[in-house]
Structures are given as structure tokens and as C-alpha cells.
Amino acid sequence: xxxxxxxxxxxxxxxxxxxxxxxxxxxxxxxxxxxxxxxxxxxxxxxxxxxxxxxxxxxxxxxxxxxxxxxxxxxxxxxxxxxxxxxxxxxxxxxxxxxxxxxxxxxxxxxxxxxxxxxxxxxxxxxxxxxxxxxxxxxxxxxxxxxxxxxxxxxxxxxxxxxxxxxxxxxxxxxxxxxxxxxxxxxxxxxxxxxxxxxxxxxxxxxxxxxxxxxxxxxxxxxxxxxxxxxxxxxxxxxxxxxxxxxxxxxxxxxxxxxxxxxxxxxxxxxxxxxxxxxxxxxxxxxxxxxxxxxxxxxxxxxxxxxxxxxxxxxxxxxxxxxxxxxxxxxxxxxxxxxxxxxxxxxxxxxxxxxxxxxxxxxxxxxxxxxxxxxxxxxxxxxxxxxxxxxxxxxxxxxxxxxxxxxxxxxxxxxxxxxxxxxxxxxxxxxxxxxxxxxxxxxxxxxxxxxxxxxxxxxxxxxxxxxxxxxxxxxxxxxxxxxxxxxxxxxxxxxxxxxxxxxxxxxxxxxxxxxxxxxxxxxxxxxxxxxxxxxxxxxxx
Amino acid sequence: xxxxxxxxxxxxxxxxxxxxxxxxxxxxxxxxxxxxxxxxxxxxxxxxxxxxxxxxxxxxxxxxxxxxxxxxxxxxxxxxxxxxxxxxxxxxxxxxxxxxxxxxxxxxxxxxxxxxxxxxxxxxxxxxxxxxxxxxxxxxxxxxxxxxxxxxxxxxxxxxxxxxxxxxxxxxxxxxxxxxxxxxxxxxxxxxxxxxxxxxxxxxxxxxxxxxxxxxxxxxxxxxxxxxxxxxxxxxxxxxxxxxxxxxxxxxxxxxxxxxxxxxxxxxxxxxxxxxxxxxxxxxxxxxxxxxxxxxxxxxxxxxxxx
Numbered sequence: 045x046x047x048x049x050x051x052x053x054x055x056x057x058x059x060x061x062x063x064x065x066x067x068x069x070x071x072x073x074x075x076x077x078x079x080x081x082x083x084x085x086x087x088x089x090x091x092x093x094x095x096x097x098x099x100x101x102x103x104x105x106x107x108x109x110x111x112x113x114x115x116x117x118x119x120x121x122x123x124x125x126x127x128x129x130x131x132x133x134x135x136x137x138x139x140x141x142x143x144x145x146x147x148x149x150x151x152x153x154x155x156x157x158x159x160x161x162x163x164x165x166x167x168x169x170x171x172x173x174x175x176x177x178x179x180x181x182x183x184x185x186x187x188x189x190x191x192x193x194x195x196x197x198x199x200x201x202x203x204x205x206x207x208x209x210x211x212x213x214x215x216x217x218x219x220x221x222x223x224x225x226x227x228x229x230x231x232x233x234x235x236x237x238x239x240x241x242x243x244x245x246x247x248x249x250x251x252x253x254x255x256x257x258x259x260x261x262x263x264x265x266x267x268x269x270x271x272x273x274x275x276x277x278x279x280x281x282x283x284x285x286x287x288x289x290x291x292x293x294x295x296x297x298x299x300x301x302x303x304x305x306x307x308x309x310x311x312x313x314x315x316x317x318x319x320x321x322x323x324x325x326x327x328x329x330x331x332x333x334x335x336x337x338x339x340x341x342x343x344x345x346x347x348x349x350x351x352x353x354x355x356x357x358x359x360x361x362x363x364x365x366x367x368x369x370x371x372x373x374x375x376x377x378x379x380x381x382x383x384x385x386x387x388x389x390x391x392x393x394x395x396x397x398x399x400x401x402x403x404x405x406x407x408x409x410x411x412x413x414x415x416x417x418x419x420x421x422x423x424x425x426x427x428x429x430x431x432x433x434x435x436x437x438x439x440x441x442x443x444x445x446x447x448x449x450x451x452x453x454x455x456x457x458x459x460x461x462x463x464x465x466x467x468x469x470x471x472x473x474x475x476x477x478x479x480x481x482x483x484x485x486x487x488x489x490x491x492x493x494x495x496x497x498x499x500x501x502x503x504x505x506x507x508x509x510x511x512x513x514x515x516x517x518x519x520x521x522x523x524x525x526x527x528x529x530x531x532x533x534x535x536x537x538x539x540x541x542x543x544x545x546x547x548x549x550x551x552x553x554x555x556x557x558x559x560x561x562x563x564x565x566x567x568x569x570x571x572x573x574x575x576x577x578x579x580x581x582x583x584x585x
Numbered sequence: 586x587x588x589x590x591x592x593x594x595x596x597x598x599x600x601x602x603x604x605x606x607x608x609x610x611x612x613x614x615x616x617x618x619x620x621x622x623x624x625x626x627x628x629x630x631x632x633x634x635x636x637x638x639x640x641x642x643x644x645x646x647x648x649x650x651x652x653x654x655x656x657x658x659x660x661x662x663x664x665x666x667x668x669x670x671x672x673x674x675x676x677x678x679x680x681x682x683x684x685x686x687x688x689x690x691x692x693x694x695x696x697x698x699x700x701x702x703x704x705x706x707x708x709x710x711x712x713x714x715x716x717x718x719x720x721x722x723x724x725x726x727x728x729x730x731x732x733x734x735x736x737x738x739x740x741x742x743x744x745x746x747x748x749x750x751x752x753x754x755x756x757x758x759x760x761x762x763x764x765x766x767x768x769x770x771x772x773x774x775x776x777x778x779x780x781x782x783x784x785x786x787x788x789x790x791x792x793x794x795x796x797x798x799x800x801x802x803x804x805x806x807x808x809x810x811x812x813x814x815x816x817x818x819x820x821x822x823x824x825x826x827x828x829x830x831x832x833x834x835x836x837x838x839x840x841x842x843x844x845x846x847x848x849x850x851x852x853x854x855x856x857x858x859x860x861x862x863x864x865x866x867x868x869x870x871x872x873x874x875x876x877x878x879x880x881x882x883x884x885x886x887x888x889x890x891x892x
Contacts, residue, residue, distance in 0.1 A: 103796055105787065106708065126801070134797030141796075146789035149808050150888055161797040196887040212797065 048118045049076040050220045050252045051100070051137070056112035056122070058092065058099035058276075069095040071276035072112065077220060077252050084255040084267035084284070086299070088501040089472075092276040093256050094224050101137065101222070102129050117219075135165040138213035142225035144205035148197040154181070154208055155193040162215050180211040184241060202365075203234035207241070214245065221246075224256045231364040231528060236572040236579045239266060243580050258501060260299060264288055265576040272296045302502035304509050304535035308358055310553055311538060315354040316389075318522050319376060319408075319490050324349045324384040326368070326375045326546075345371040346382070347546040353490065358516065358523040360537030360554065362530060362569070368546040369526045373492045376524065377408050389489070406436040409483035413495035415475035419467040425478055426463030429453065432486045452481040455518075456511060473504035477511070484515065492524045497532055509536050530573040534558055542566050590876065597872040601865070605655065608864040609648055612857055619664035619855045638664060651861065660865070661858035665851070671862035678844035679866070681751060682831030685843065688763045690821075690828050693770035698817070700771070701778025702810065708783055716775060723772030732765040732838040749840040762839045766832060770824060774817055781813040788812070815886060822878035826870040830863075 058070035070092040077083045087093045097103075099110030100121055114121040116132055124132075138161075141147045148157055158180055159173035168176065174193070181189035184207040197205055206226060213221050223242070227235035239262065246253055255267055263270050263284060270287050272280040272295065280293045291297045326346040345368045353359050361369045375382035378393060378401055386394040393404055409432075412418040419428055429452050430445040440448075450460040456477040467475055476496060483491050493512070497505040513536060516523060527533050533540060534554060541551040542565065550557060550566045561567045571579055620626060620634055635641045639650060654661055660671035704716035739761060740748025752758045785791060786809050794808045831845025844863060851859035883889040 101796060103792055130798035130800065132798070133795070134799070139793075139796045141789065141793065143789055147793045149790040149794070149812075151811050151886060152807075160794075160799060160803070164797075164799055164803070198888050209793075212793075 047078070049078050049115075050081075050117060051254065052076040052113075052115045052118075053096070053100060054113040054115075056096060056099060056110065056114055058095045058104065058108060058110050060105070061107045061109075069108075069276055070099060070110075073273065073276070073278050075271050075278065075281070077254050079219070080246075080250050080252055081269065082246065082253045082255065082267045084257060084263040084270045085273055086257055086260060086263050086270060087273035088258055088299075088503065090275075091273045093273045096273075097139070097222050097224060097254070097256060101133060101139065102126070131165070134161045135216045136218055137220045137222065138216070138218040139222045139224065140206070140209040140213050140226045142228050144202050144209060144229060145197075147209055148205060150197055152196070153193070154195050154197070154200070157197075158208065158212050158215060161212060165216050176215070177211070180215055181208070183214065183245070184208070184211045186211075201234075202230050203238065206230065206234075206238055210238075210241065210245070214249065217249065218251050220252045220254060222254045222256070225258070226255075227262070228257070228259070232530070232572040233364065233568055235262075236576060239576065240580050242266075260288075260302075260502075261576050265580050272299065298503060302506050304506050304532050306510075306513065306535050307555070308513065308536060308538040311354050311357045315356055317352045317387075318355050318389060319353040319524075320351070320385075320387045321376055322350050322385040322387075324372065324375055324382050324386065326371050326380055326382045344546050346375060348384075349543075349546075349548055350384075351541065351548075351551075353522050353524060355489070355522055356516070356520050357539065358525055358537040360525045360527065360533035360540040361543060362527060362533050362540060363543035364528060364569075366545075367543040369528075369543050370494050371546075372543070373410075373494055373524055373526050377405075377410060377492055379410075402435070406432070406486045407489045408492070409486060409488040409490070410492045410494065411476070411479045411483055411496045413498055415472050415479060415499060418479055419475055421467055424464050424466055425449075425453070425470075428467070428478060429463065429481045429485055432482065436486055448485050449481075452485040453478075455484055455515065456481045471504075472500050473508060476500060476508055480508075480512070480515070484519075487519070488521060490522045490524065492526070494526045495528070496525075498527065498529060505532065512536060530558075530569060542569070586880075590880070593876050593879070597876075600872060601868055604868045605652070605861070605865060606648075608861060609651060610644075612852065612855070612860050613644060615852075615855065617855050619857060621855070638662070651858075655861075655865070660862040663856055663859045665854045665856040665859065671858050674847060674859065675844055675862055675866060678831070678842055678847065681754070681841060682836075682843035682845060683829050684754065685759060685762055685766060685835075685841070686825075686829035686831065688759065689766035689770065690825055692763060692767040693774050693824075693828075694817075694821075696767070697771040697774025698778050698814075700775040702782055702805070702813075704775065704779040705782035705786060705813075706805065713779075716779070720772035720775045723768050724776075726769075728765055728769065728832070729834045729838070731768060732762075732835055735761050735765055736838065749838070751841050762835050762841060765835055765839075766828060770828065773820070773824070777817045777820055778813060781816045782809060785809040785813040811885065815882065818878055818881055818885065822874040823871065825877075826867065826874045830867045830870055 053073060053075050055072045055074060056070060057068065057072050060067045060069055073096055075083070075085070085093045085096070095104070095108070099108070100114035102121065102124070104110060110122050112122060116137060121129065121132070155174055155177050158177035159170065162168050162173040162176055163170065166173070178189055178193060181192060186192050186204055186207050192200070200208065227238050230238065242253065243266065255262070257263060267284050269282065270284045271278050272287070272293070274295050280287060280291065280296045287296065288300065291300055324346055325344070325348060328343045328345055329341055349372055351359065361372065363369045371380060374380045376386055378386065378396070382394070384394065385392060388404055388408065391404070393401060423431070426446065426449045429449045433440065433445050433448060449463050453460045453463060458474065458477050458481070467478065470478065497508050500508060509532060512523070515521070525533060525537050537554050539552065540554045540557050542549045542557070544565055550561065550563050557566065558570065561570055618640065620631060639647060651661065660675070662670050663674060666674060700716050700720070704713045707713050736748040739746050746760050747758050750758055791804060791809050794804045831843035833845045833849045835841070836843045836845045844866065847859055848863040851863060
């Protein structure tokens with residue numbers, strides 16, 4: 045049997061032309077993937093791990109160019125004419141991507157999208173391709189596959205879409221499947237399902253998998269060998285077990301240690317209750333259809349949720365996407381219409397109108413998930429941070445406001461000199477610090493943090509969590525910490541609520557819920573998040 | 586879907602009512618009347634005329650009278666083109682305008698779409714710059730400059746095509762007016778398609794298509810172009826309505842018997858019923874084409890639903 049690697053990159057470089065001159069995204073990397081092997085490339089965002097594969101497969105943006113060597117079974121891919129490359133792409137080497145929302149064409153049915161590569165490469169007739177597409181959908185375990193063939197991508201959930209992508213990838217029995225962050229956009233339980241599906245299919249079909257990810261938990265559970273990439277270069281490679289047990293480089297060690305750490309002690313039972321919700325309900329839609337207006341189905345996003353938040357407490361709200369956790373956070377701040385009672389420091393705020401609510405807003409602040417979308421691109425950092433003061437402290441002058449911005453930026457460990465710059469000049473982590481400074485400047489009692497670390501790299505996440513914890517001890521604030529990431533919630537909150545389909549499934553002190561979960565649902569979440577290897581092993585057995 | 590169309594058509598009635606009401610009173614606010622421009626008439630003749638056309642009644646009564654007639658499909662008599670009703674004038678002119686307009690629309694779509702795609706595929710190359718420069722030129726040159734130039738060059742100097750006239754709708758007579766009507770639209774469509782095509786070519790699902798080795802033709806036509814069409818489709822509603830209801834400039838320059846000229850001549854002569862007739866026709870076209878666009882949009886994009 046021939047033992048040339050399925051894929052071998054040698055000194056591969058990727059360069060992008062930008063208005064400020066060429067940018068080197070990949071600076072000479074080498075790797076190899078043997079037949080049937082699972083190899084992971086791990087690195088933080090911007091390390092060039094995706095562009096490396098795009099470069100090898102001729103999928104770079106128009107301003108990008110690759111040189112060096114990328115060989116598939118010894119055949120050079122860099123510089124190969126497009127028609128020749130098209131006989132390899134989608135036939136022998138297939139890819140699945142991070143964004144299951146956008147990677148499928150929204151305008152065509154699933155059936156057609158799976159059948160297309162079959163017809164192009166396999167020369168199957170339309171009929172044969174469709175029959176094979178159905179087999180593939182069954183292979184990736186999509187429920188009611190026959191009916192799903194006629195669905196459009198937007199009618200499927202994220203997990204199902206990723207299964208469709210996997211079906212496309214397997215269609216022509218490839219030698220190599222390149223998976224670029226295939227589970228990053230999915231919930232942990234769905235992630236575990238997709239990964240075990242991939243592991244299972246690999247065992248049966250014997251292709252090699254090149255897995256690109258930032259998540260070390262996945263690497264440990266899934267890959268035979270691992271490459272660590274940083275700033276366009278490989279810094280370390282080796283067998284997974286070996287690299288995880290004894291990383292040779294400080295960078296690898298830093299990545300491995302980036303798991304958020306620390307635990308928060310519960311607050312004293314006598315601490316005053318700041319925010320309380322009683323039987324909070326949020327319902328969307330439910331419009332009765334008339335002749336001119338269509339009927340809209342009712343969706344109960346939050347059902348009968350009651351909770352209390354004491355001074356200094358951090359209440360973590362965990363749940364999968366669509367569980368209603370963000371909606372609950374917004375309803376508690378009266379940013380969404382809801383029923384039920386909401387009290388803040390003894391005042392019933394659920395009955396106040398917008399105007400009467402305004403003075404309380406100073407005490408109730410929010411930090412959002414997406415640090416790119418939640419800062420106005422046309423205001424300077426200083427203006428963003430102090431905008432709230434214009435409403436809540438209109439009496440103070442420009443100089444005092446500027447001083448407040450300096451103080452708030454110092455609190456979040458940013459250089460106050462940055463306040464004259466614009467948000468696009470900052471990284472994700474820095475932007476999230478700016479968003480926190482914007483909340484802090486009003487000295488609030490309660491901050492609702494809606495997935496504040498989800499868009500950040502692990503190492504940055506760790507820093508932001510340390511900062512949040514530090515600010516809490518300094519100012520005695522209470523946090524409502526909404527997240528789907530259990531390890532983050534475990535590190536920052538002293539009590540936790542698990543939500544599913546708008547209801548609370550389980551609630552209690554963090555240590556207790558994490559060590560002895562009482563419901564099946566919570567147990568399933570925990571296993572998928574903390575014990576991926578066990579889930580995969582169980583599946584294989 | 587049928588319910589949706591019905592709902593939209595019913596919803597259009599108040600819109601049309603508002604337009605008719607607004608137009609009715611606006612034209613009456615303008616000073617003068619339909620018979621002022623003729624040789625000074627005997628006061629008795631004037632009175633008679635006013636009585637025949639019911640212009641002596643109070644304005645609100647005339648308004649109700651007009652609404653009543655309109656509801657029965659009667660646009661009333663023209664004040665200036667004696668012996669013709671407005672309906673007869675429109676029935677004679679509308680086919681001409683619609684023929685020219687639909688040909689121009691088709692040209693704009695095909696040529697503009699093609700140019701836009703080519704420009705997007707060769708983004709930032711000389712081809713792209715050439716298309717964009719031509720398109721900008723096409724948008725900036727007004728049709729009252731373009732039309733006489735076309736007539737002069739191809740009609741008078743080269744004598745390839747008739748410089749004007751309708752001649753019962755002979756194809757040769759249509760070429761120049763259609764080109765003059767279409768060129769600005771070609772430019773707009775080319776720019777629109779280029780912009781959305783560039784975006785579509787960068788979309789994740791197009792990357793997927795390339796990653797699966799689909800031939801370029803399939804990547805571009807099947808996966809990129811269809812989503813790139815969507816913005817152009819929404820532009821087409823108002824554009825089609827404007828093209829099909831004729832253009833005063835083109836009709837005057839080429840001497841064509843369309844309805845575009847009625848709008849302006851009617852307004853200048855205070856031919857109240859004729860103005861109202863053209864307003865109603867244009868409004869109906871705008872409403873209708875917006876509806877067609879919405880249906881087309883839903884047919885192209887399965888994410889859009891009828892509600």
C-alpha cells in the first residue's frame with residue numbers, strides 16, 4: 045500500500061494584498077495527514093489556521109495568494125489549473141465550514157445541494173444522485189430524511205444543517221475531510237452529537253480528517269495528532285496525548301491553561317435582594333388572524349420564571365440556544381414586554397412606563413455578546429463610554445465626563461489614551477472591555493451580561509472573566525451572567541439556573557448543581573461540555 | 586398565495602383613493618382653467634362650456650361626481666382633445682407606450698445584467714472600470730440629449746433607421762426609442778447587479794460551491810447570480826411602472842403616439858380629466874408592479890413568505 049500522505053503541506057505561505065501593503069497570514073507551515081488519520085490544527089483567531097487550508101485548496105479571497113507546496117497524494121495543488129483542481133475538490137478532498145447558517149445556499153432545496161457534487165463528479169444521473177442523497181441524509185441521521193430532502197436550509201436547525209454539510213462532504217467517498225471549526229456555532233449537546241457522528245463515519249468509511257479548531261477539548265477527545273499554530277507559524281506538533289501531557293512550548297501551555305479558573309463563594313444569605321422576578325412570562329407573536337392580517341403562532345419564550353438576585357451575587361443562567369435565557373435577561377431589565385412582577389430594590393418596576401423607568405436604568409446595565417455589533421462605529425471610545433452620563437448625569441460638564449471616561453477605562457485595564465480612537469481599531473477582547481467600561485461608568489448595581497465572552501478566544505475569555513470578578517469585589521455589583529458555556533459559568537457564578545424551552549429546569553448553588561445535577565437535561569449538558577471523550581468513547585463502543 | 590394577492594389588491598384601493606383625491610385637488614389649485622388658452626371666448630360661450638363640463642358646480646360636487654364616474658370605469662371626456670374621451674386617448678396610446686417600455690425593460694435586464702456580471706467577475710480590472718465608466722456616463726447623460734443624438738447619427742447622417750414616427754409599430758421605428766429609453770436603465774441595472782454579484786461571490790455558500798469543485802458556470806450562474814438578482818428585482822417594480830407608462834421626452838423627440846405626452850400636455854392645458862386619467866393609470870401600474878415584484882421575490886427566495 046502506498047504510504048504517501050493524503051495531504052502534505054511544505055512551507056506553505058498565504059499572503060493578502062491590502063491597502064496598507066501585503067499581509068502575511070500564513071508564514072511557511074508544514075504538516076502532513078496520513079491515510080485514515082485524524083489530525084487537528086489548533087490556534088486562536090487570526091492564527092491563520094483557516095487561511096492555510098483555503099490557500100491549499102485554492103479558495104482564497106480574490107486578494108489572496110498562496111505559494112509553497114500543498115500536495116494531495118503527491119500531486120501539487122498550489123498553482124494547479126482550476127479544472128484539474130475541481131476534479132479533486134469535492135471528489136477526493138471535501139470541506140465543511142464553521143457557519144452552518146450560511147454555508148448552504150439559502151435558495152435551493154437540500155436534495156439539490158447534496159446531489160450537485162454527485163452529478164458533477166460521480167457522473168450520476170439526476171435520479172441516481174437523488175437516491176444517493178437520501179441514503180446520505182439517512183447516514184448522517186437526519187430524522188425524517190425523505191421529507192427533509194425537500195426542505196430549504198432555513199427550515200433546518202443549525203445542527204441539522206451541519207449534518208447536511210457532512211452528507212455533502214461524504215457524498216463522493218473522499219480520502220480527506222477538512223473540517224473548519226464545524227461545531228463552533230453549535231450548542232454543546234449538538235456539538236457532541238456531530239463529533240460522535242464524524243468519529244463514527246470515519247471508522248466506517250476510513251477517510252482522514254483534518255480538524256481545524258480553537259477548542260482544545262475537541263482536540264483531546266478527537267485527534268490522533270495535533271499541530272499548534274500561532275501568528276501564521278506552527279509552534280508545536282505531536283501526538284495529542286503527548287502534547288497535552290507535556291507541552292514543549294509556553295504558548296501551548298498557555299492555551300492549555302486557558303480554561304477559565306477560580307470559583308466564587310456564595311453571598312451571605314442575609315445580603316439584600318436587589319432584583320426579583322416573580323412568574324415572569326414573555327410571549328412572542330400570538331396575533332389573531334383577520335382577513336387582512338395573517339395569524340402568527342404564539343411562542344412562549346419565557347414561562348413562569350421566578351428568581352432573586354442578591355447584592356454581590358452572580359447568578360449564572362445556562363441553556364442551549366433558544367432556551368429563552370437572553371429573553372429573560374432583557375425582560376428583567378424591561379427591555380421587552382413581559383407579564384409577572386419585577387422588583388428592583390423593593391420598587392415594582394414592572395408597572396413603570398418608559399419615562400418612569402429611566403432613572404432606574406442607571407442602576408441596571410447590560411453588556412452584549414457581540415463586541416463588533418454593540419459599539420457604534422461612528423463614535424469614539426470616549427463618547428461611547430460616557431454616552432449614558434448625558435442621560436443620567438446631564439449636569440456634569442464635558443471635562444468631568446472625560447475624567448469619568450478615563451476612570452472607567454482604567455478600571456477595565458485599558459490605556460485611557462484610547463478614548464479618542466474608534467472601535468474598529470480594537471480587538472474583540474478590547475472591545476468587550478470598552479462595553480464593560482460603558483456599563484461601569486454609571487456605577488450600576490446590576491449588570492446583565494449576555495454571553496459576554498462567547499465571541500472571544502479562550503485566553504482572552506479568561507482575562508475578561510478575571511476582570512469581571514475583580515470589578516465585582518471592588519464595587520459590590522450583582523451580575524446576571526447569561527451563557528451557554530458551562531465552564532465559564534462555573535468559574536464566575538455562585539448560583540446557577542438551567543433553562544430549557546423557556547422554563548427553569550434546575551437551580552441552586554453553582555457547586556451543587558455542577559457536582560450533583562438533579563435532572564437528566566442538566567446531566568446531559570454537563571457530559572457534553574466536560575466529558576466529550578467519554579461521550580465519544582461510549583458512542584464508539 | 587391567492588389570498589395574498591387578493592389582500593394586496595384590496596389594500597391598494599385606499600392608496601389609489603388617496604392618490605386620486607390628492608391629484609384632483611392639486612390640479613384644481615393651479616390657476617386657470619381648460620378653456621383659458623383659446624382665443625378669448627364670449628362670456629356666454631364660456632358659461633355654456635363650463636356648464637356642459639360641469640365646471641360651474643362647487644368643487645366638492647365635481648369631486649364626488651368624478652369619483653362616481655371613476656368607480657364605473659368612466660374617465661370622462663377630454664377638455665382639449667374634443668370629440669375624444671380620456672379612455673379612448675389612453676386606449677390608443679397605452680399599447681404604444683407599453684410596447685416600447687417592455688422592450689426597453691427587457692434590454693435593460695439582459696444587457697445590464699450581463700454587463701454587471703462581467704464587471705463583478707473581473708472586479709478591479711480594466712473591464713470592470715470600463716463597464717462602470719460607461720454606466721456612470723449612461724446615468725448622467727439626460728435622455729433629451731441622448732435621444733436627439735441617436736436620431737441625428739443613425740436617422741439623419743447614416744440613414745440606417747427612421748429618425749422618428751411610429752409608422753404603425755414597424756420594428757425599425759422602435760429601435761432608436763427603445764435604445765434611448767433603455768440605456769439609462771441598463772446603466773442602473775449593471776451597477777446594481779455588479780454590486781450584489783461581488784457580494785454574492787464572496788458569500789459562504791458560493792465558497793462551498795467552489796470547495797465542492799462545481800464548474801465555474803454553475804458557481805456563477807446557479808449559486809451567485811440568483812441571490813445577486815434579488816436587489817435588482819426590487820428596483821424593477823418602480824422602474825417598470827415608469828418605463829411602461831411612457832416618457833414625454835422620448836415620445837416628443839421621436840414623434841410617437843404614446844401616453845407619456847398626455848401627462849404634461851394635459852397638465853399645462855388644465856385638461857383636468859386627462860391629467861386624472863394618466864395619474865390613475867400610472868398609479869395602477871406602480872401598485873401592480875410592486876405586487877409582481879413581491880411575488881417574484883418570494884418565488885426567487887424561499888425564505889420570503891407571503892405575509
